[in-house]
Amino acid sequence: MWRGEREAHVASKSESRARARLARAGRWLARGVLALLFLVGAYVSLVPQGRAAARATLLLPALVTQTQPAALVASGEPVRHTQLVVSSRSGPVFLDVYAPTAGPPPAPGVREAVILISGVGDNRAVPQLINLSESLARAGLVAVQMTTPALLSYTLLPADADAVVAAVMATGNLPGVRPARVGILGFSAGGALACLAATDPRIRDSLAFITLFGSYYDARSLLKDFGRRALEENGQLKPWHPQLVPIQVLANTIATTLPSDEGKVLSDAFAQGAPPLMPAQIATLSPPAAAAYHLLAGDQPDRVDANIAALSPQMQTLLTALSPSTVVGELQTPIFLLHDRNDEFVPFTQSRAFDASLTALGKRHEFAEFGIFAHVEVKSGLGIGALVDDGSRLFRIIVGLLAPAS
Amino acid sequence: MLVLALGWVAVGLVVGAVALAAGLRPPMWGARGWLGVLGMGIGAALVGGTLGTLLFGRFFSTAVALWIAIVAVVALALAPRLAALRQR
Numbered sequence: 001m002w003r004g005e006r007e008a009h010v011a012s013k014s015e016s017r018a019r020a021r022l023a024r025a026g027r028w029l030a031r032g033v034l035a036l037l038f039l040v041g042a043y044v045s046l047v048p049q050g051r052a053a054a055r056a057t058l059l060l061p062a063l064v065t066q067t068q069p070a071a072l073v074a075s076g077e078p079v080r081h082t083q084l085v086v087s088s089r090s091g092p093v094f095l096d097v098y099a100p101t102a103g104p105p106p107a108p109g110v111r112e113a114v115i116l117i118s119g120v121g122d123n124r125a126v127p128q129l130i131n132l133s134e135s136l137a138r139a140g141l142v143a144v145q146m147t148t149p150a151l152l153s154y155t156l157l158p159a160d161a162d163a164v165v166a167a168v169m170a171t172g173n174l175p176g177v178r179p180a181r182v183g184i185l186g187f188s189a190g191g192a193l194a195c196l197a198a199t200d201p202r203i204r205d206s207l208a209f210i211t212l213f214g215s216y217y218d219a220r221s222l223l224k225d226f227g228r229r230a231l232e233e234n235g236q237l238k239p240w241h242p243q244l245v246p247i248q249v250l251a252n253t254i255a256t257t258l259p260s261d262e263g264k265v266l267s268d269a270f271a272q273g274a275p276p277l278m279p280a281q282i283a284t285l286s287p288p289a290a291a292a293y294h295l296l297a298g299d300q301p302d303r304v305d306a307n308i309a310a311l312s313p314q315m316q317t318l319l320t321a322l323s324p325s326t327v328v329g330e331l332q333t334p335i336f337l338l339h340d341r342n343d344e345f346v347p348f349t350q351s352r353a354f355d356a357s358l359t360a361l362g363k364r365h366e367f368a369e370f371g372i373f374a375h376v377e378v379k380s381g382l383g384i385g386a387l388v389d390d391g392s393r394l395f396r397i398i399v400g401l402l403a404p405a406s
Numbered sequence: 407m408l409v410l411a412l413g414w415v416a417v418g419l420v421v422g423a424v425a426l427a428a429g430l431r432p433p434m435w436g437a438r439g440w441l442g443v444l445g446m447g448i449g450a451a452l453v454g455g456t457l458g459t460l461l462f463g464r465f466f467s468t469a470v471a472l473w474i475a476i477v478a479v480v481a482l483a484l485a486p487r488l489a490a491l492r493q494r
Contacts, residue, residue, distance in 0.1 A: 030428035034476055037421070041473030045458060045466045054469065074409045077464055105463035140465050 048108070049399070051406035055139045056398040060391060062135035063398075064378055066128055076138025077102060088148075088166035090159035095167060096124055096145040097174065098133040104140075104176040111176045112208070112405030113142040114183050115167050117190025119376070120154045120249050122147070128377055141405050144171050154245070155252040156189050158321035164197035168207065181404045183209040183333075187376045188345060189249060191215025195324035198333050208404040211336040211397075214376045216346045217354035218325040219318075220308065223250065227295035227304035231347040243375075244272065246345045247296050253322070254292045257314040262289050270296060288312035328357050335365040336397050340373040366400060368393045410464060414455035414471040415448050421475040422447025430483035443479060450478030 043050035058072040068076075077100035084095040104111045114136060116129065123129050124145055133143040146167040150157045164184065172179030184207070186194035191212030197203065198210050216222045225231050226247060231240040251270040255263030266289055269277050276297060282290050291310035294300040300307060311319075320326050335358060339351035348369060355367035372382050372390040422444035425431075431439045451471040458470025 026427060027429040030424050031430075033424050034421070034428055034430075034480070037424070038473050038476040041469045041471075041476070045462055045469040045473070051462075051466060054466065074413060075465055075468055100463075102463070105459075105461060107462050138465075140463055 048403070048406040052399045052402040055402045055405065056395055059135055059139055059398055059402075060395050063132065063394070064372070064382075064387065064391065066131055066378060068131065068135050068138065072135060072138050076135075077140055079134050079137040084170065086166050086170045088160075088163040090157060090163050091149055093163040093166050093170075094124075094147050095170065096133070097171075098137040098143040098145075099174065099176075100137055100140060100142075108406065110178050110181055111140060111142050112181045112183070112402070113144060113171045113174065113177045114185050114401070115164070115171055116143060116145045117151075117164065117184065117186045117193055118145060118147065119186075119188035119190045120151050120156070120245070122152050139402075139405075141402075142171070142174055142177055144174075151189075153252070154249050155256065156192070156249055156322055157253070157256065158196065158318070160193050161196035161200065164193050165200045165203055168197065168203045172206070179203070179206040181208055183207065183211065183401065183404060185211045185213065185401070186215060187213045188215060189246075192219075192322060192324055195331065196322075196327060199327045199330040204330075204332055207333040209334045209336065209401060210331075211338065211401060212324075212351070212354070213338045214340060214343055214346055214351075214373075215324070215337075215354075216350040217323070217357070218350070219323045220316075220320075221353070222346065222350060223295050223319065224304050224308060225347050225349075226250065227298060227307060228301045229298040230301070231349045233349055240347055241344065243344045244270065251292075251296050254296075254311075254315055254318065257312060257318055258286075258289055262286060265289075266293060266296075269293060286312075288315055324354065325357065328354070328363075329361060331358075331363060334400075335363065336400060337365060337367040338394075338397065339367075339369050340375055341369045341371050343373075343375050345375045366397060368397060370394065410459075410467060411452065411455065413468055414451045417455075417468060417471050418448035418451030418475050419444060420447075421451065421472065421479060425476075425479040425483065430479055432483055432486050434486060443482070446482050447475050447479050451475040454478075 044054040058069060061069045062072055079098055080101045082097045084097060086093045086095060116133065118129055129145065133145055136143040148160050148163045150160055168182055171177060172182050184194040192215055194210045194212060198207055225240060226242055229241055230237040248270045252267050255267045258266060262285060268274060277293060282293060285293060288311050291307040292315065295307050337351045337355055339348040341348050351367060358365040370390045372379055372386050425447065426440055426443050431443050435442050454474025455467045455471035458467035462470060
């Protein structure tokens with residue numbers, strides 16, 4: 001009996017000791033949680049890289065899901081949308097400004113601005129672009145969508161680089177923005193204009209960054225890819241079938257070098273639903289126009305080099321003037337290159353070539369290929385694996401883009 | 407702004423609760439001391455959130471509310487202990 005009592009006493013004592021140990025461990029665990037939360041809170045608010053990471057954390061889901069997460073709406077700035085028109089040597093530049101209604105906070109005392117060149121066509125009412133612009137503004141940036149009459153009419157002109165410069169300068173003068181905090185995000189054909197503008201002496205030394213998403217590097221090699229209906233990856237040709245829109249853009253662009261009636265024939269040949277030109281119609285075209293037609297139609301894949309050589313001097317000059325490869329040596333700003341691996345508008349090999357040139361020249365840049373986009377738009381119904389893999393790469397790039405804001 | 411302030415209150419409540427679990431309750435506050443710690447967490451988070459909005463903008467106000475609330479509850483728990491140490 002006495003022995004049993006002693007055993008029970010020992011058991012209860014060791015049980016209470018274990019409970020005390022557990023409570024002590026719980027207290028230390030809670031202290032660790034407090035310390036961790038403190039470090040996270042201080043890093044996210046006081047350290048510039050932390051602020052950029054916090055912004056990226058809320059912007060990434062906004063980008064991928066194409067809706068603004070509740071946390072971004074609740075904690076973000078109220079946004080005001082205004083429209084401006086500025087003039088450039090190539091004509092009017094239409095700006096849609098999405099900006100926080102309040103002025104910049106004392107830390108860092110200035111806002112970053114991003115100029116979004118959404119490529120050809122009128123994309124100003126496209127929900128994905130509005131969502132991106134509003135999300136950036138909610139995160140404290142000034143997002144400026146820009147376009148020009150040429151871009152609206154699916155045409156790419158070297159003179160529009162001046163429109164980009166005008167947009168950058170106008171944005172640098174917006175309240176709360178400083179020129180050194182202005183960067184450009186060029187989608188598709190807009191990326192080429194961003195590159196051309198980035199070498200302009202008026203903004204070359206102040207531009208914060210340029211980001212090219214689904215853009216081309218060299219217009220002549222792009223035209224070759226269209227002509228072959230194939231892209232060259234690691235020295236091997238692989239079938240590639242472009243969408244109609246980039247063909248239309250190249251047709252409209254090359255048509256600007258032709259007499260108006262011949263230019264119209266070339267443009268109309270690639271209009272939506274237009275049948276291919278008959279041999280008799282092609283025979284009426286000048287040799288350069290016929291060569292351009294075959295390159296765009298992809299009906300002479302074995303004669304691509306001959307057709308490129310048959311382009312007129314004006315066409316050759318235009319292709320050179322529209323190519324970032326022409327100005328790559330003059331680029332001084334940090335460059336981010338993003339490309340969809342299965343892009344049907346611009347082959348991803350264009351960005352690979354750009355990356356190789358920038359690497360060879362020792363220029364500051366970052367390059368990432370993705371599978372979650374279709375050209376420059378987020379695909380729907382993505383698997384978690386693809387999202388995690390591409391999402392982490394995208395996150396790193398977004399943090400880099402947001403550094404000037406922080 | 408109301409939603410944001412409610413968020414700060416939630417942050418303060420969580421910080422207060424974790425502080426209680428961490429044993430950061432001033433002994434002299436008696437049986438109702440836990441209420442004081444929670445209230446301190448909420449109050450400090452509201453002050454921190456307001457300061458954060460003024461200094462860093464709305465976007466970072468919740469992060470500021472978080473670390474200021476933690477500083478406040480830890481300081482609250484450590485102050486009497488430091489005072490006792492000094493008296494010794």
